[in-house]
Amino acid sequence: MQPQIKGTQLDPLSLTTAVDACLASCLSGNIISSSPQEGETLIYTGDPLAWRNSTSGSSVSPGDGLNSTSGSPNGTQKLSVDSTVARLNATLNTFSFAGEVSLNLKDTIQSADESVWRISNKDTAFTISTRTDTGRVGNNALVITRKGTTVKSLTVGAPFLSTASGVGIKSAIQLNSVAPTMVFNDTDATASECVWDITGTSASHALEFRTRTDAHGSGATWMQVIRSGVAITAINLNAKTVTINGNKVLTSDDMQSIIQSTVEQVLARLKENI
Numbered sequence: 001m002q003p004q005i006k007g008t009q010l011d012p013l014s015l016t017t018a019v020d021a022c023l024a025s026c027l028s029g030n031i032i033s034s035s036p037q038e039g040e041t042l043i044y045t046g047d048p049l050a051w052r053n054s055t056s057g058s059s060v061s062p063g064d065g066l067n068s069t070s071g072s073p074n075g076t077q078k079l080s081v082d083s084t085v086a087r088l089n090a091t092l093n094t095f096s097f098a099g100e101v102s103l104n105l106k107d108t109i110q111s112a113d114e115s116v117w118r119i120s121n122k123d124t125a126f127t128i129s130t131r132t133d134t135g136r137v138g139n140n141a142l143v144i145t146r147k148g149t150t151v152k153s154l155t156v157g158a159p160f161l162s163t164a165s166g167v168g169i170k171s172a173i174q175l176n177s178v179a180p181t182m183v184f185n186d187t188d189a190t191a192s193e194c195v196w197d198i199t200g201t202s203a204s205h206a207l208e209f210r211t212r213t214d215a216h217g218s219g220a221t222w223m224q225v226i227r228s229g230v231a232i233t234a235i236n237l238n239a240k241t242v243t244i245n246g247n248k249v250l251t252s253d254d255m256q257s258i259i260q261s262t263v264e265q266v267l268a269r270l271k272e273n274i
Contacts, residue, residue: 104135124152178202183216195219 095101102120116131118138125145131138143155175182181199195212197219206226212219224236241251250258 104131183212 095103100120100122102118105117105119106115108115113132115133116135116138118127118129118131118135120127120129124147125143127140127144128142129138129140139157140155141157143153143157145152145154173182179199179201181197184196186194186196192213194214195216197210197212197216199208199210200206201208204224204226205228206224208221208225209223210219210221220238222238224234224238225232226234226236239251240253242249
């Protein structure tokens with residue numbers, strides 16, 4: 001005898017009710033963490049298209065983190081994140097991922113390719129950048145790198161304009177510290193000839209122009225400008241030769257020769273008078 005298979009034909013309403021009941025009973029198993037705590041990730045492993053209106057108020061409800069919204073009783077639902085559980089209104093939020101983490105900010109009323117800004121971190125760099133409307137390419141506005149908890153470098157992708165510490169028509173750079181210093185690093189110069197700096201030293205009341213090693217360790221002061229109040233009292237130059245408009249002025253060798261000659265003349269006069 002051939003085996004027989006018997007089945008029961010369900011009307012559409014009964015079928016819908018049965019499917020909804022099944023979904024309601026198994027959703028909690030599909031949600032890895034149905035009541036996420038701070039720092040946990042809410043993951044739904046089932047098919048989002050299977051969500052139906054009857055699940056709202058049973059396994060998934062406000063407070064579980066995911067809500068079934070924007071649908072009809074017999075239609076598939078759109079999933080939304082409950083803000084109180086996602087903690088978007090909390091004092092501290094952490095977005096975690098094993099790799100680059102990014103957040104796009106999009107102003108939908110802006111002109112083409114002027115809508116999207118991106119905030120991201122990758123490796124040891126934190127970046128604020130512009131993006132095209134598709135988010136594919138853009139330019140860095142600000143890049144901050146770190147070494148442990150120390151800020152290692154800060155790179156700005158454009159000039160500072162009209163700010164207290166900017167470069168513009170009506171503003172200037174202002175450095176405030178006990179030894180304000182501006183460093184110039186010529187990256188294509190030969191070894192130990194890359195770095196120059198300008199620094200203010202309160203002890204000597206001077207502005208000093210210096211050479212430095214590539215590691216910005218030691219160096220020589222080639223010019224020192226000394227002040228008393230707003231008056232300049234001295235300018236000291238440390239060089240073998242000084243040229244003005246193509247004409248060489250006194251050099252260290254010249255000074256040594258003059259001093260030696262003067263000493264010899266004084267000694268000669270003394271001998272005459274003895």
